[in-house]
Each structure stands twice: as C-alpha cells, then as structure tokens.
Amino acid sequence: MPIDVDVALAAEPATAEFSWTSSDVQLYHLGLGAGSDPMDPRELRYLTDDTPQVLPTFGNVAQSFHMTEAPTVRFPGIDIELSKVLHASESVTVPGPIPAAGTGVATTRFTDIWDKGKAAVIWSETTVTSPDGTPLWTQRRSIFARGEGGFGGERGPSGSQSSIDLSERAPDHDFTIAVSSQQALLYRMCGDRNPLHSDPGFAAAAGFPRPILHGLCTYGMTAKALTDLLLDGDTSRVGRYGARFAGVVFPGETLRVRAWEDGAGYQAVVTAPDRDDAVALAGVEFVPA
Template sequence: MAIDYFKLKNWVFPEQEHRYTEKDTILYALGLGLGKNSSDADELRFVYEDGLQTFPSMAVILGHPGLWMGNPESGINLSKVVHGEQKVRLHHRLPSSGTVIGQSRVIAVVDKGADKGALVVVERKVIDKETGITLATVEQISFCRSEGGFSEQGQPSDVLSAQATVMPTRAADYSCDLPTRPEMALLYRLSSDMNPLHADPATAIAAGFPRPILHGMGTYGVTCHAILKTCCAYRPERLQSLQARFSSPVFPGETIRTEIWRDGGRAYFQSRVVERDKVVLSNGVADIAA
C-alpha cells in the first residue's frame, strides 16, 4: 500500500492517558545513568523520593501514541522507518508523579523524492489531566526510507518551515563526558521502548549490529543530562527546549561526549562516543533560561 498524504495528515490518534508514579520517575532517571555517585546531591534529586524532581527529557515518553505506523492503513513500511529528529519544548516543570493526556497529530508529510524517502512529523501535547495545563510539546520526525515519491503521483507534499541548524565552527566552549552503563538499555526499556533490539543479542545481530544498542531516546536523555549539568546547574526549570538529529547508535558501556557552544540563551551541541569517535547526535540546539 502506497503512502496516502491525506490519510496521514488526518490520522486520528486516540488520546493517551498516562499515569506515572514517583517510582516511574526514579526508574527513568536511573535508566539514563543518574545516581551513579550516591554522594552527588545534584543527581540524587532525580533518583530519591525526598524532594524528587522529574528529569526534563522524561516528557518524550509521556502520553506516547505507540507504534502507530505499524498499522497497515498507514501505508508505511515500519521496518524501513528510522527516528530522524527529536524536539521537546518544556512549558512547565513536570510533576514528580501524576496523570497526563497525550494528544498527537501529524503536522507534516514531506516527500524527499522516490529514491530519498519521506519525512513524517508528529506533534504531541503533554497535558496535565488535573489542571488542563500543557506541560510540554514534543515533536518527532520519522524518516520513512521506502515511502518517497508520493508527490509525483499528484499528491501534495509539505515543506518543513524550520531552518537547518548552523553549527559554530570554533572550538567547543564546553565538553561533558558521561559514561553509559553496560546494562543501561535493559534499564531504559522498562520506562519506554521494549523493542528486543535493545536487549536480545540475536535480534541485534539480525538487524546488522554486533550486540544490542542503546535506545536513541536513551542517548537523547544522556545528552540532556550533559546540557542540564553544564548549562543549567542541574535546575530543570532552566531548560526550555532541546532538539537534536540522530546520527548513529550507541552501544551500552560507551562514553558519550557532548560538545557545547554557548550563544547567549542558546546552546548548540553535538554528541559523540569517545571510544569510536563517532557522532551520535548532531545539529543539537537547546534554549536555556537565565
């Protein structure tokens, strides 16, 4: 089944009610490696119930619509879909526990060409059920590798309005190394994505990897940690937005080095694995409040 622009743009997502507890909040932070030093008061605030704070990147898993592209009616070959970019804008601090409503919609379907695939952009509002306040806006760009060329048959194609990030050419102002633990993917999957690619060696080998890989959103969370530590003094209310492009996978146990360039209230960044000198997140931008 070929991709249908109008069907995707009008795709109906059921509202996702997501209740989470303080244990869920702690598990998410542990899955990103926080708390490795029990004497570090800055990290402890995200993994200990006394004065618990929610790690800001947790917004990306709240109210998630699931693998909706796996529905045959979408016309998308899920096996050919990769996570392209991730953005989150934080409007309010996330409560340490509560119930949220995830409201998702497709905001763009972009034809890059018959041999170049297509982009599908989904926006999700994360809304506090009790107050009705929008806590965060999450945007995910998926690269559908086998779905390009649909506009050549008379269908429309959207144009992404955002301009490409222009990274600074000077040496980075800051560099933050954060190790990942060998069991990190096994922990992180308990908060979000249970795909066996991140746990089962046989599945990883079948997918072309020598061993299970870390979730892309796990890499995103570790980089969020680097930004929070380096630019926000571990104050989650200062992080207003975070966006990045996924470039390459991380293997659990590798060290992620985040290189950061400050420009007023904005930070540009990229992350690489130290052991292989491989960029894993690129075109990163974070907005930081004073």
C-alpha cells in the first residue's frame, strides 16, 4: 500500500503502557558489555541489584524489551513489509535519570515522512511519562523504507547535519571498544530475536559471512563508552544521545570511537578498524546534561 503522508501525519498518536524491572536494566547493561571488569566499582554501578544506574539508551529499548516476535510496520497511512525496512537513526533525550524500575506511558506519533525517490524515510517521536504524567524520556527514530518513495513528498535534508567539519582536526578522544564473540547472542535477550543476529545460515542467506551485531547494541555500547570516558561513568550526567546507523558490526570485532568536542557536547564516529575503518555509526551526538 502506498504511503499516505496526510493520513500518517494527522493520525491520533498511539499510546501504550509498559513496565520494566531492575533485572531488565541489568540484562541490558550486560548485553552492552558492562561488568567486563567485575572488580571495577564504576562497572558494578550498572549491575547493582535493585538500584542499578540506568543508561539513557535503555529508553530506546524499554518498550520492546520483552518482545519475542518481529514487529510490524502497519499504522494509519503506512503499511510496509518488514523486509523493506532498515533502521536509519535513533536518539534519546532525558530530563533526569531513568528509574531502575517503573511503569511508563508511551505516546508515539509520526513527525516527518521524506520522499527519497526509490525509498522513504519515516520519522517518529515517542514521549514517555510515568502514569502521573512526569516526563521520563523522549525517543526519536527514523526508518528507511526501500521501494516506498516516489509519492511526491518533500525530499528532506540530505548529507551530514554536523555543525563542525570532523575532517578539519584530529579527534579530542580516540579509543577502542572490544566486542565479544557472543555479544549478539546475549544482546538478543533484550528483545530483538531476529535470526540475522544468531543464525549463521540465515545470515548467509542474507548475504553476510556470519551473524551481525544489533545496531542498537553498537549504539548502546558507544553510549556507555562515552559515558565512562567523559562523565566518569555517571549516567545521570547524560542529557541527550543519538546516532545514525551506517554499517554493520560483527561479533568479535574491535570498534574504534573518535570523538570531537563541539560546544556543550561531543560528536563522534564509530568504525571497524579491522575492515579499513568501515563506518558503523555516523553523526553520533553525545550531550551532557
């Protein structure tokens, strides 16, 4: 069904209530590699029983944490086969620390739909509050829908929206993150059971030499690494974080993160140095509270 932009953008926001526990938070952090040094007090803050500190990126997955089936892309004005959809970008903004356990009310609406000719880019925004209306976090997401363009809509911006030219100077920080060989198998327990991340045969049929890491795992691992490096591992000091998904990561690889100071925050790029610095995450924005 062709995208009907007017219907999609005018639709009533979808609302859903969900809950999470401190065990969910601990599992999420383990999926990102927390606790690699079990004697480091900073690492153990992510894994404390009942009261772990919470990375803001948990907000990007909290609503879908217990899903065991693939999602659908069917909404008013939008009906797209999942096989045509690629995750394009993700971000989260928090007014304060996310509770280690709680209940949230998520309200989601579509904000922009861009016509790229052979594809469409669909933007959504989800605001999450506690049941009494207290703001908890805001999530922004875009998906790239192949074969769904050509409907005569606005093309939207193109290229990098960076406020600085990262090629002009050396990064202020340049470091690596180890990705364990079982990283995807552990992270899939956070709600994304796509066999592309766990089944070698399925991955081969999709054109990959082996299963790939979840994009949101790379995203979360980078957020944790930047928090540890720049904010002494204190998640309460993170205000906003986001990135564009630019390429794949394979379990067992090493990631390279280069970060540049940019006003009140940082911009970064994440690459795979063993594959000629192939870009995994681009347009990374990390802004302290």
